[in-house]
Amino acid sequence: MDVAEEPRPEHQPPEPDEPAPDQPAQVQPAPDRPERPELDISRVERDNGPMRVLRKVTSPRGEGFEVVIQRSALEAIHAHGREDTTVEICGVLVGNLHHDRQGPYLLIDAHVPGEKATSRGTQVTFTAETWEGIQKEMEKHPDQKIVGWYHTHPGFGVFLSGMDLFIQDNFFNLPWQVAWVYDPIAETDGAFVWRAGKSEKADFLIEENAGERGHDFRKTLNPDGSLTSAELRRLRGASLRRVVRAVIVFMIFFLVAWFGLRWLTDHGYKVRWPIER
Numbered sequence: 148m149d150v151a152e153e154p155r156p157e158h159q160p161p162e163p164d165e166p167a168p169d170q171p172a173q174v175q176p177a178p179d180r181p182e183r184p185e186l187d188i189s190r191v192e193r194d195n196g197p198m199r200v201l202r203k204v205t206s207p208r209g210e211g212f213e214v215v216i217q218r219s220a221l222e223a224i225h226a227h228g229r230e231d232t233t234v235e236i237c238g239v240l241v242g243n244l245h246h247d248r249q250g251p252y253l254l255i256d257a258h259v260p261g262e263k264a265t266s267r268g269t270q271v272t273f274t275a276e277t278w279e280g281i282q283k284e285m286e287k288h289p290d291q292k293i294v295g296w297y298h299t300h301p302g303f304g305v306f307l308s309g310m311d312l313f314i315q316d317n318f319f320n321l322p323w324q325v326a327w328v329y330d331p332i333a334e335t336d337g338a339f340v341w342r343a344g345k346s347e348k349a350d351f352l353i354e355e356n357a358g359e360r361g362h363d364f365r366k367t368l369n370p371d372g373s374l375t376s377a378e379l380r381r382l383r384g385a386s387l388r389r390v391v392r393a394v395i396v397f398m399i400f401f402l403v404a405w406f407g408l409r410w411l412t413d414h415g416y417k418v419r420w421p422i423e424r
């Protein structure tokens with residue numbers, strides 16, 4: 148893959164003294180920006196979001212603020228990121244703050260795709276048009292928040308470049324907003340949260356979606372409302388399996404009873420039916 152062979156000076160860890168030559172002036176990381184220690188996930192209060200009990204998650208929930216992404220959202224972001232692995236692909240993360248007994252958590256349950264970075268540098272940027280499109284999409288979901296952003300690093304790993312830090316600093320600078328990086332070639336993900344004014348990599352949990360995993364109920368109906376043939380086959384298969392299971396259970400029960408009685412009579416026990424004839 149030629150993507151991995153190309154040197155990417157813009158994706159080295161940030162070096163404020165040596166800005167990459169092709170970056171537009173307005174997106175240079177600001178080396179002299181004031182420290183913002185208050186920008187920290189520990190500042191997120193329990194009451195910033197309503198109580199919600201987590202469904203099945205991939206690992207145990209720790210104490211305090213946690214980043215949780217729904218399986219469907221993660222898979223959708225991955226699908227978007229794999230669309231083109233020659234450029235960086237970006238978008239915003241959508242969701243809400245919640246809390247449970249362990250504390251506040253951020254639930255990412257949707258995304259709004261941005262536009263591909265089309266410049267030859269392949270670096271991701273949020274242009275005015277991209278923002279406009281995102282805002283328009285968000286207006287349809289007034290109960291949802293922009294909780295961060297995601298972008299891909301095809302073949303060069305999970306970290307935040309100087310430009311990425313600049314974007315996080317200027318557009319996603321609320322204590323609970325996260326940066327998500329996905330490498331679609333290495334198939335790795337990373338979430339970055341605010342800790343004492345710096346973006347740091349953090350653990351995250353994946354929440355399984357409600358309903359049967361891997362079965363999309365929206366795909367079970369034809370446009371006219373009837374069941375699709377694939378869904379009919381699935382349902383018939385399921386009911387056939389149920390019948391076969393019942394027959395097997397009955398046969399096992401019958402055989403155990405039969406051989407049990409034989410054993411008892413063979414060993415001199417008198418077996419009598421409870422109802423006298």
Ligand SMILES: [Zn+2]
Nearest residue numbers: 300307308311
């Ligand atoms: Zn990046």
